[in-house]
Amino acid sequence: LDDEDHGVRVAAAEAIRHLACGNQGNRLAAREHGAIPKLVSMLTLVADVVEAPAAVLDGCGGDCELAAQAEAMDTAAAVAMLTAATAALRNLSYQNGPNRDAIRFSGGLEPLLRIIAPGQPPTPPANDSPLREASYRAAAALENLAADNEENAVMIVRAGVVPAMKELLIGSAPGALSQKAARAAQRLTQCMHAPTRMRAVHEVIRALCVV
Numbered sequence: 001l002d003d004e005d006h007g008v009r010v011a012a013a014e015a016i017r018h019l020a021c022g023n024q025g026n027r028l029a030a031r032e033h034g035a036i037p038k039l040v041s042m043l044t045l046v047a048d049v050v051e052a053p054a055a056v057l058d059g060c061g062g063d064c065e066l067a068a069q070a071e072a073m074d075t076a077a078a079v080a081m082l083t084a085a086t087a088a089l090r091n092l093s094y095q096n097g098p099n100r101d102a103i104r105f106s107g108g109l110e111p112l113l114r115i116i117a118p119g120q121p122p123t124p125p126a127n128d129s130p131l132r133e134a135s136y137r138a139a140a141a142l143e144n145l146a147a148d149n150e151e152n153a154v155m156i157v158r159a160g161v162v163p164a165m166k167e168l169l170i171g172s173a174p175g176a177l178s179q180k181a182a183r184a185a186q187r188l189t190q191c192m193h194a195p196t197r198m199r200a201v202h203e204v205i206r207a208l209c210v211v
Helices: 004-022 025-033 033-049 061-071 075-092 097-105 107-117 132-146 150-158 162-170 179-188 194-204
Strands: none
Touching: 004 025, 004 033, 004 075, 025 033, 025 097, 033 075, 061 097, 075 097, 075 107, 075 132, 075 162, 075 179, 097 132, 097 150, 107 132, 107 150, 107 162, 132 150, 132 162, 150 162
């Protein structure tokens, strides 16, 4: 994750993604070895590149060298890093409370919220956008992060991205939803209490840890 080669960083993030899926021991080991802050840093910098390349170096603090490397990437490389880091965080947060907190403490919620639905009102990227896959993975990560975590759930609901999560994770075509999923999806826009609204999401999506 610290390598100067963008391809190596992508490969490392993808490896963590696979190792963390279905393996709590690996999720714990990744956190103990400092993977989460590095993935969040990678995610934040690349999200800045995708959104506004010229602004990446502003306020980069102690990460100016890494920010300069990120700014020099082409869009395809940036999207690849974005997608890999988002997927790794998704799997690290699956059924792991300490990792959910660690991602929040590392500042991971803010870039995930930006990726899933930029703009006002928050709207997912179009189906043909290169960012669509990263947005889907960000939505899955946010669903995991909200599970049994009041602070994360409140931040997610307040950001106004729940409708975008619904679109990305379960679609909008009526035929794509079971009767139960349709009822839960309807409650997404009706429940005002954050944990209640997120529980409605949980009823629809159960297996977000994907190899």
